[in-house]
Amino acid sequence: MRGASSNEGASRARRRRGRSSGQGDAPSFDDSMAKLYVFMLILLLTVAARLVWFQVIKGHEYSAAAQNHRTFDIALHAHRGTIYDRNGNALAISIDAKTVCCDPSQVNDPSAVTTLLVKHLGGERGDYLGMLCTDDSFCYIARAIDVEKAEALEKELDDNELTGVYFVDDTRRDYPYGDVAGQLLGIVGIDGDGLTGLEYYYDDILKGEDGTMVVETGLDGIPIAGAKNSVQEAKDGSDIVTSIDIDTQMVAESKIAEATKEFKAESGSVVVTDPRTGEILAACSTPLLPISNYDKMEEGSENLKPVNSAYEPGSIFKILTSAIGINHDDVTPWTTYTVPAEVKVGSDYVSDDDGRDYTMTMSLTEMMRRSSNAGMATVAQESIGARAFAKGVESFGIGQKTGIDFPGEEVGIVRPLESYDGSTLGSMSFGQGLAIPMIQMVRAVGVVANGGYLCTPHFAVSKGGEDVEWPKSEQIISKQTCDETTQMMRTVVREGTAVNANVDGYDVAGKTGTGEQAGEDGSYKANCFVSSLVGFAPASDPAVLVYVGLNYTPYLAYGSAAPTFSYIMNEALTNMGVPPEY
Numbered sequence: 360m361r362g363a364s365s366n367e368g369a370s371r372a373r374r375r376r377g378r379s380s381g382q383g384d385a386p387s388f389d390d391s392m393a394k395l396y397v398f399m400l401i402l403l404l405t406v407a408a409r410l411v412w413f414q415v416i417k418g419h420e421y422s423a424a425a426q427n428h429r430t431f432d433i434a435l436h437a438h439r440g441t442i443y444d445r446n447g448n449a450l451a452i453s454i455d456a457k458t459v460c461c462d463p464s465q466v467n468d469p470s471a472v473t474t475l476l477v478k479h480l481g482g483e484r485g486d487y488l489g490m491l492c493t494d495d496s497f498c499y500i501a502r503a504i505d506v507e508k509a510e511a512l513e514k515e516l517d518d519n520e521l522t523g524v525y526f527v528d529d530t531r532r533d534y535p536y537g538d539v540a541g542q543l544l545g546i547v548g549i550d551g552d553g554l555t556g557l558e559y560y561y562d563d564i565l566k567g568e569d570g571t572m573v574v575e576t577g578l579d580g581i582p583i584a585g586a587k588n589s590v591q592e593a594k595d596g597s598d599i600v601t602s603i604d605i606d607t608q609m610v611a612e613s614k615i616a617e618a619t620k621e622f623k624a625e626s627g628s629v630v631v632t633d634p635r636t637g638e639i640l641a642a643c644s645t646p647l648l649p650i651s652n653y654d655k656m657e658e659g660s661e662n663l664k665p666v667n668s669a670y671e672p673g674s675i676f677k678i679l680t681s682a683i684g685i686n687h688d689d690v691t692p693w694t695t696y697t698v699p700a701e702v703k704v705g706s707d708y709v710s711d712d713d714g715r716d717y718t719m720t721m722s723l724t725e726m727m728r729r730s731s732n733a734g735m736a737t738v739a740q741e742s743i744g745a746r747a748f749a750k751g752v753e754s755f756g757i758g759q760k761t762g763i764d765f766p767g768e769e770v771g772i773v774r775p776l777e778s779y780d781g782s783t784l785g786s787m788s789f790g791q792g793l794a795i796p797m798i799q800m801v802r803a804v805g806v807v808a809n810g811g812y813l814c815t816p817h818f819a820v821s822k823g824g825e826d827v828e829w830p831k832s833e834q835i836i837s838k839q840t841c842d843e844t845t846q847m848m849r850t851v852v853r854e855g856t857a858v859n860a861n862v863d864g865y866d867v868a869g870k871t872g873t874g875e876q877a878g879e880d881g882s883y884k885a886n887c888f889v890s891s892l893v894g895f896a897p898a899s900d901p902a903v904l905v906y907v908g909l910n911y912t913p914y915l916a917y918g919s920a921a922p923t924f925s926y927i928m929n930e931a932l933t934n935m936g937v938p939p940e941y
Contacts, residue, residue: 436530436551437567440596442544442558444603445638445820449535451544451558457509458529459500463493466523472516476500479512491523500524502549503531527572532558534651540608541650542643542663543601543765543818555661557601557818560766564822567596597823602638607631610930611641614923618909619645622890622919625911628665628797630816631931634805634895634904637814637829639763640931642666665797666763669771670889670910672800673874674730676790678893679803680739681723681847683751686840689742692724692847696741702733705782709736709789712873712915727847728855730871732789739788748784749776754835755803756813762830763798763816771795790874797891801906804893807844808868808901811836849898859921860892862929864939868901869894869924871916890916892924896932897940903931 438453459480466472469491476487480501490498509526516524532547545556551569553562570593611629619627628644644664646657662668684690699718701708711731726734739748752758758773773793774783786792802816813832821827848868851857856871874889891908895901907924909916 435528435570435572435590435593437569437593438530438595439532439547439551439558439567440565440598440823442565443598443600444540444605444608445601445640446604447600448605450540450601450603450605452533452535453530454533455506456503456529456531457506458502458527459504459509459512459524460527461491461498461500461524462496463491463498463523464496466491466521468521471519472521472524475512475515475519475521479508479515480504503529536605536609538647538649538651539605539612540603540643541648542661543603543608544650546648546650546653546661555766556663557599557765560764561599561819561822564599565596568594570594599819599823600821601818602633602640602820603818604631604640604931604934606934607927607931608641608643610934611927612643612647614926615643615907616645616647618907618919618923622909622912622914624890624909624914624919626664627910627923628906628908629927630665630798630801630906631927632801632805632816632904633935634808634814634901637802637805637816637831638820639816639818640903640935662767663765664910665801665906665908666765667767667769667796669769669794669796670908671791671794671874672797673790673872673889673891674732674916675800675804675870675872675891675893676787676793677727677730677735678807678844678848678870679752679755679757680735680743680748680788681727682807682836682840682844683748683755684723684738684743685843686751686836687743687747689744689747690723690738692843693722694742695720695722696726696734696737698726698731698734698737700733702736702740702785704736704740704785705780707782709733709785724847724850727870728850730851730856730873735789736785739784743784743788745776745779745784748788749779752787755806757793757795757799757803759799761798761802761816764819768798769796771799790872797906797908800893801904804895804906805904806835807841807848808895808904810834810838810841845898848894852894856917857892857894857921859917860894860924860928862896862925862932864941865896865928865932865937866898866940867894867896867928868898871921873916886913887911888913888915890914890920892916892920894924894928896928897937902937903928903935905931 441449442451444450469488472491473484473487477484513526543556545558546554547558548554551566553559553565570591573589611631615627615629626645631641632639642663642665646660648660649655697718698721700716701710709732711733721731721734723738758771760768760770771794783792798816802813806813811834813835815829817829819827845868848870852860852867852869857869860867860869869892872891889908889910890912893906895904905924905928907920909919912919
């Protein structure tokens, strides 16, 4: 019995030792649960991390993609402000139009739709068929077409149960006076942005703010009927009133186009201003811009040459040389000089265009009447001097931008005093050796007309209902200088080189210019001039200033620019209500 008990005790001892050593036994329940908890925690953390990735980090991107897939945006163009002339005539307006667009995937019969597009919009089948058969979900077919034309097309599409074509409200520019003033007004692009002219310069005023319509579509891409579309309304632009007189503009464009052809000029230019204020009544250059039909545009027609191009002014510059001399008490209109047939200017010799081959005694007035290059070089070199001349040229704003409210103003090439060489003073005195846009001469001659003040040439009179103030300089030459220079200009028109510039019933002051033009080698070309005339009337109380220039013409100003000036000046005086003096 004791032996049996001893064996059983030994056996129980062995089992206890075996359990304590862990050999040969299954895992415990606690160990399994711990592993399950760890696994579940890892799974939850993984899911949470993915949710953070999709909803936080990439959420905006995926949301936008989903939104874009079920919506598309359509621009709602603002009505551009109206551009008026000085008398309240609308020159450029925005009118209602329709833009035709489509979802090619929803066009049920591309051939039939194409037939109707050709019928109502014009063009060829190939112009439309390709865009109707693409994989795109949206494309424009025609922008800003007539409302009546769009409604007729829409009705016929509906009648024939043709789908996939949509119509959106739009606006477009319209011109009540056709192509008149097109160069000044400028071009508006298909997206409603001003690209040239006043449309570009004042785009921020005229444009307003476009709106947006977000259209919701179904899975098939078709707009959902009755869906709540998001619309951000457009804000219309502000109006501008300009100084332009549309009747004078018509005359200027018609006459300069005629003169350019008649006098075989490469191009012609006109500027008409009120010299008392700097307001521009008319301006143009050929080729003119056919603003209502861009298909007829010629190269360079969008440029206004008196602002955007520089030329040698020629003898019209003698107005400034005379005024500089008189204002500095260096000379009077009656001061006389001994003027040989040729005057040395640097290493060259200057002579007169009339072929004079003998010495003459001339007053400054006689030099202006005859337009004597030799005489004016004599005055500049003997009486005025380089320092006073350069200071005077600067005070007249020559070689400086005028600040005109038109894009692309040129500054020109004018030597400063420190760059003068032996010929600069003499040659510049009669308008050679410099190149400037003619708007600078218009402003400078306006100083003589208005009693001595530099006025900024400009178009805008008011914008957004508020008057525009334009800079005006302090008096740069005396009233007496203006009066004496004007009297010499009267003589030029009455009995000098500008007799063809006379206007019946009015006292006109003016000066011709025949600037030689350089060729590609830098030398002056024979029989190639900028023939010009600038003047104002009535001479005693100027209300209108006219500049006419014919570029690269074989004709002198006496027989080309002068009669053109006379015609335009006569019409401008009448249009501005200036009564005849006699």
